[in-house]
Amino acid sequence: MPRFSKNIANLRSSEIRDLMSLATDPNMISFAGGMPGNELFPIKLVDNIYNSLTEREKQAAMQYGPTTGLPTLLESLSDYLESKGLPVRNNRLIITTGSLQAIHILAKAFIDPGDPVLVETPSFIGALSTFRACEAELVTVPLHSDGMDISILQNRLDCNSPSPKFLYYVPNFHNPAGIIYTPEVKLQMVNLLRGKEIPIIEDDAYSDLYFYEEDLPKMRLIKEMDPEGIDVCFTGSFSKILGPGLRLGWMLVPDSIYRKCELIKQSLDACSPSLSQVIADKFIREGYIHTYITEVREEYKKRGLAMIETLESCLPEYVSFEKPRGGFYTWLKLPEGCDATDVLRKAIEKGVVFVTGKTFDPDGACNDHMRVSFCNTDIETIHRGIPLIAEAIRELYG
Numbered sequence: 001m002p003r004f005s006k007n008i009a010n011l012r013s014s015e016i017r018d019l020m021s022l023a024t025d026p027n028m029i030s031f032a033g034g035m036p037g038n039e040l041f042p043i044k045l046v047d048n049i050y051n052s053l054t055e056r057e058k059q060a061a062m063q064y065g066p067t068t069g070l071p072t073l074l075e076s077l078s079d080y081l082e083s084k085g086l087p088v089r090n091n092r093l094i095i096t097t098g099s100l101q102a103i104h105i106l107a108k109a110f111i112d113p114g115d116p117v118l119v120e121t122p123s124f125i126g127a128l129s130t131f132r133a134c135e136a137e138l139v140t141v142p143l144h145s146d147g148m149d150i151s152i153l154q155n156r157l158d159c160n161s162p163s164p165k166f167l168y169y170v171p172n173f174h175n176p177a178g179i180i181y182t183p184e185v186k187l188q189m190v191n192l193l194r195g196k197e198i199p200i201i202e203d204d205a206y207s208d209l210y211f212y213e214e215d216l217p218k219m220r221l222i223k224e225m226d227p228e229g230i231d232v233c234f235t236g237s238f239s240k241i242l243g244p245g246l247r248l249g250w251m252l253v254p255d256s257i258y259r260k261c262e263l264i265k266q267s268l269d270a271c272s273p274s275l276s277q278v279i280a281d282k283f284i285r286e287g288y289i290h291t292y293i294t295e296v297r298e299e300y301k302k303r304g305l306a307m308i309e310t311l312e313s314c315l316p317e318y319v320s321f322e323k324p325r326g327g328f329y330t331w332l333k334l335p336e337g338c339d340a341t342d343v344l345r346k347a348i349e350k351g352v353v354f355v356t357g358k359t360f361d362p363d364g365a366c367n368d369h370m371r372v373s374f375c376n377t378d379i380e381t382i383h384r385g386i387p388l389i390a391e392a393i394r395e396l397y398g
């Protein structure tokens with residue numbers, strides 16, 4: 001028997017994945033995935049970009065590149081991020097292999113086995129798995145509709161010794177909770193963390209996908225505030241605004257953190273895919289990024305509104321949910337004592353799947369929520385599939 005490392009013992013196959021493997025019917029309606037709609041990818045634009053590359057550019061695209069990213073993409077992405085208000089000039093940018101790699105690199109930079117890290121509950125499962133793989137102790141702060149519970153954050157900071165290595169949070173269109181943090185909560189977080197040597201990892205995978213322009217001021221990031229006395233490590237992704245198949249994300253971090261992250265990335269993959277970087281660079285430079293995001297934003301808004309309308313018309317009144325204002329997810333709350341795994345079993349019998357709440361609970365226990373995504377299903381499928389979930393809930397709980 002090979003002697004595996006201790007830290008892979010922390011990696012478990014989730015019960016949900018096992019349940020999902022039962023959902024093999026090709027006609028199964030899935031509200032489970034957090035991936036963009038296949039039919040929405042900018043295939044023609046990517047074809048145009050590739051076909052317009054010179055021989056030299058194609059050669060560079062097939063070659064290894066610098067660990068921190070191709071200079072031309074670093075330049076175009078810097079301009080893009082700066083135009084959104086991010087403090088690019090007094091920070092350093094690294095292109096990563098998806099933003100999950102950015103989170104992974106930051107986790108490696110900060111976590112020693114047993115170190116406490118602050119996470120929201122519920123939280124993005126990819127980040128939780130990464131922190132677990134680094135053998136972190138997950139210290140949880142509950143999430144409400146305006147952001148994390150500030151008095152519990154305060155309590156965790158007062159009572160946790162040694163103090164947490166960082167705080168990880170998702171500011172806009174949270175995965176799975178769908179919420180937007182209010183400016184007040186972000187300000188209180190900043191005030192609590194200032195001067196404590198606890199960096200913030202701000203994971204902003206979704207903020208381009210807002211439904212309402214009027215929400216933009218509220219969505220202002222902590223990285224944009226660039227608060228004195230806190231290291232803010234900002235991560236972002238091309239996955240939802242171009243395509244996850246390119247595997248490209250980024251981190252924008254203070255110089256001292258950048259140096260460590262560069263070394264860690266060297267040891268992980270030397271560089272992110274050059275071909276993807278060349279495509280992403282042209283996608284920004286040709287201005288396609290703006291037209292494309294506007295297009296998908298409109299489509300996700302239509303799907304999100306169809307989801308809200310269908311849920312409102314068919315859910316039992318004892319199920320509540322956060323109305324999405326962007327992103328990919330709705331987060332349904334069952335009454336206390338109900339079990340989303342039972343609902344999922346019944347829903348699979350009816351031909352429809354979603355993800356159970358405990359998947360996103362750092363303690364893997366609380367299971368009275370359901371994540372139902374609207375990103376990868378068209379409106380007709382939403383109209384057909386959501387009533388089946390409502391039926392499954394009624395059959396179990398009346």
Ligand SMILES: Cc1ncc(COP(=O)(O)O)c(C=O)c1O
Pocket residue numbers: 034097098099100101124126170175203205236237238239244248249
């Ligand atoms: C909150 C959040 N962060 C990060 C990611 C990772 O995205 P990627 O690695 O594709 O950039 C996801 C993907 O679903 C996500 O939901």
